[in-house]
Amino acid sequence: MDVDCNTHPPGEAGAISARTLILDLMDTGSPPDFSTRDLVQAGAAFGLEATGIRTALTRLRQEGRVRALDRGRYAIGAKAEPLQHRILGWREVQSRRRLWGGGWLLAVAGPQERANRTLWRHTVRALDLEGFAEAETNVWVRPDNLEGGPEGGAAAMRRRLLALDGAPSLLLVQATALDEQREARFRTLWPVAGLAASHAGLVRRLAESAARLPALPLVEAAAESLLTGREAIRAILRDPLLPEALCPPDALTALIAAMDAYDRLGKDIWRRYLGT
Incomplete structure (x- = not known):
């Protein structure tokens, strides 16, 4: 996708x-x-x-x-x-979370990263896909609550950003003991209520589409299932996977469950459409 x-x-x-x-x-x-x-x-x-x-x-x-x-x-x-x-793992994205200790990951960009427009565009996309939010000019942040293995969260995140074509020179560090103003502001950078509402809306759309697909001509059912499913998977992959203290996981859990059922339906339709 x-x-x-x-x-x-x-x-x-x-x-x-x-x-x-x-x-x-x-x-x-x-x-x-x-x-x-x-x-x-x-x-x-x-x-x-x-x-x-x-x-x-x-x-x-x-x-x-x-x-x-x-x-x-x-x-x-x-x-x-x-x-x-990454796309094939959409069902298991929530397993990436770990208990949040209150720390943050900070990505700091400078002139070197911004000089190449294509590289910078890829870097911003990579940061977005990994749930970073722009906190200050040239500074992106996310909670350090994702599995990082023995090397720690920053090392694992650096590899993931590089795999998504992010700038190799991007400064990525773990941060704790922030000043109170930043700590409070960082916690509000993600539109949590809007995210939950969007996920819930997609759950409804998946259910409505699933009910409609059997009555459609096969070619129309194939087109609708792909477009609707790709939008749901896109939303799952773009969820920032915030710690529960900042965003309860219920809405994402419901969306993954709904998409799991819809995916089986869509794949059956596409097998029949392609004759495979």
């Missing part, structure tokens, strides 16, 4: 690009690879021309995000594997 892309209502013109569709399908890991015919047929569900699918496939191969197999099929490429690994 291309977690950077915006989603649109099912059936809307331009709802998904050929590039995003190919990556979305391959990111599911089920099936592990697709033929050109599969991808062209998938594109037809969204009104995408075969030439557009083939052009996107060629470009993705050149970028290393897709690789060709010996038997003329295509699978995820090395360049896209870190993000695919």
Whole structure:
């Protein structure tokens, strides 16, 4: 799933690009690879021309995000594997949490990181995906409550940011004993109520879509299930995984459970649509 892309209502013109569709399908890991015919047929569900699918496939191969197999099929490429690994783990994201001791992770950016616009864009995206919020000019912060292994939270987070194409020179440190004003302000940087409401809204949409899909023509059901499911997974992956003291996990737990059921339904629809 291309977690950077915006989603649109099912059936809307331009709802998904050929590039995003190919990556979305391959990111599911089920099936592990697709033929050109599969991808062209998938594109037809969204009104995408075969030439557009083939052009996107060629470009993705050149970028290393897709690789060709010996038997003329295509699978995820090395360049896209870190993000695919992250996407495939959406059901277990909450297992990344650990008991919060009150510390923080601070990412500090300087002129070196901002000089390259493309690198800086990737760095901001990586910080966003890892639940950081901009606290002050050039300073991003998140609670140090994620599993870090024996090396600690900062070392593990540094690896994750690098895997998401963040700037290697970004300063990332663990911080404790902040002044009272910063401590209080940092705790309010995330829109907790809005996040819970958004998750609850997606749970309702998943239920409504699941009830509607069986009555739809197969091609329409395939398109709707992919668009609706990708929006839910995008929300799960972008949840900052805050400690319970800052944000109760109930809304995210409910969304993951709802998406788990919807995912099984969507995959069955796509197997039938592609004839696999």
